Amino acid sequence: DVKVTQSSRYLVKRTGEKVFLECVQDMDHENMFWYRQDPGLGLRLIYFSYDVKMKEKGDIPEGYSVSREKKERFSLILESASTNQTSMYLCASSPGGAEGYNEQFFGPGTRLTVL
Amino acid sequence: GQNIDQPTEMTATEGAIVQINCTYQTSGFNGLFWYQQHAGEAPTFLSYNVLDGLEEKGRFSSFLSRSKGYSYLLLKELQMKDSASYLCAVRDSNYQLIWGAGTKLIIKP
Numbered sequence: 001d002v003k004v005t006q007s008s009r010y011l012v013k014r015t016g017e018k019v020f021l022e023c024v025q026d027m028d029h030e031n032m033f034w035y036r037q038d039p040g041l042g043l044r045l046i047y048f049s050y051d052v053k054m055k056e057k058g059d060i061p062e063g064y065s066v067s068r069e070k071k072e073r074f075s076l077i078l079e080s081a082s083t084n085q086t087s088m089y090l091c092a093s094s095p096g097g098a099e100g101y102n103e104q105f106f107g108p109g110t111r112l113t114v115l
Numbered sequence: 116g117q118n119i120d121q122p123t124e125m126t127a128t129e130g131a132i133v134q135i136n137c138t139y140q141t142s143g144f145n146g147l148f149w150y151q152q153h154a155g156e157a158p159t160f161l162s163y164n165v166l167d168g169l170e171e172k173g174r175f176s177s178f179l180s181r182s183k184g185y186s187y188l189l190l191k192e193l194q195m196k197d198s199a200s201y202l203c204a205v206r207d208s209n210y211q212l213i214w215g216a217g218t219k220l221i222i223k224p
Contacts, residue, residue, distance in 0.1 A: 004157075042119060042214030043158075043202070058211075090157065103148075104212070106157035 003027070004107035006091055012113045019078040021110050023091030030096030032074035033104065034058075034066060036087040043090065049074055050096065081114045088112075117141045119215035121203050126221045127193055135188045135201050135218045143208020149177050149188045150202040152217065158202055162188070190220075198222045 007022035023032065031050055035043040035058075045058030047066040055066050063085060067075045074093075078085055088111050092104040120138045127133040139147070146165040150158040164170055164179035164186060176189040188201055200217040207213055 040123075040216055042216045043204075043212075044214075045211065103160045103163070106159070108157050109155075 004091055004093055004105050006089075006107040006110050008110050009108060010111050010113075012115065013078075013081050014115050015082060017078075017081050017114075019081050019112065019114075021076040021078075021089055021091075021112070023074045023076070023093075023107055024072050025074075025093040025105070025107075026072065027093065027095075027105070028071065029093040029105075030071070031094045031104075032068065033092040033094075034064075034074065034076045035090045035092065036060070037090055037109070038087050046076065081112075083114050086112060086114045117205075117207065117213045119203055119205060119213055121201075121215040121218045123216070124219045124221065126223060127190075129193055129195060129222055129224050131193050132189065132191050133193060133220065135190075135203075135220065137186045137188070137203035137215060139184050139186075139203070139205045139213070139215075141205045141207045141213055144181060145206040145208065145210055147177075147179055147186050148204045148206070148212070149186075150204065152200045152202060154199070161201075193222050195222050195224070 004025045033048045034046040049055050049068045065077045088109050090109045091107040094104045118140045149161040152158040162177040169178045174191045179186045200219045202217045203215040204212045
C-alpha cells in the first residue's frame with residue numbers, strides 16, 4: 001500500500017511564527033503536491049514538485065515556500081504564519097510519467113490553526 | 116476562468132441509489148476523477164474517466180460526457196459507510212487537477 005504520512009495531525013501556532021509541515025511518501029513517487037482545503041472551496045494547489053530539488057508554484061503560493069531535498073520528502077514552509085493560513089493542509093504524491101496523471105495518494109492532513 | 120460545479124449536499128436512504136453530478140468548464144481536458152473523503156480523513160481515489168461513457172466498479176459507476184462538460188457518480192445499494200464527501204476533479208491542458216468543492220452525502224437509515 002502507498003503510504004503518505006504528514007508530521008502532525010493538528011498544529012497550533014502564533015501569528016508571525018515560522019511553520020514547517022513535513023510530508024513523506026514511501027512509494028518512490030516522483031510527483032509530490034501540497035494543497036490546502038477550506039470549507040466550501042475545492043482543494044487548492046499551493047506548490048508541487050516533479051523531482052528532487054524541483055518546485056513549481058500552484059494556484060496560491062503566496063506566503064508559502066517548499067523544499068524537496070530528497071525524493072521521499074516534501075516540506076511546506078510558512079515563513080511568517082498569518083491567521084488566514086488557518087486551514088487543513090493535505091500532501092499528495094503520484095508516480096511520474098503517464099501513470100502519474102492517473103491517481104494522487106493523499107496523506108491524512110494537518111489541521112493548522114494560527115492564533 | 117476554470118470552474119467545477121457540484122451540489123453542496125445531498126441526502127439519500129440506505130439501500131437506495133444516488134447520483135452526484137459534476138459540471139466543468141476548464142482550459143482543456145485530460146481526464147476527470149472522483150475521490151471519496153470521509154470526515155477528518157484523506158481523499159481516496161474512486162474513479163477516472165477520460166473517454167465518454169460509463170465506467171463501472173462494483174457499487175460505484177462514473178459517467179462522462181465531454182461535449183456537455185458533465186459527469187456523474189452513481190452509488191448503488193447505499194450503505195451507511197458511504198456517508199462522506201465526494202470530490203470531482205478535472206485535469207486541464209497543463210495536466211493540473213482542478214477540484215470541485217465536494218458534495219457531502221448524508222445517508223439515512
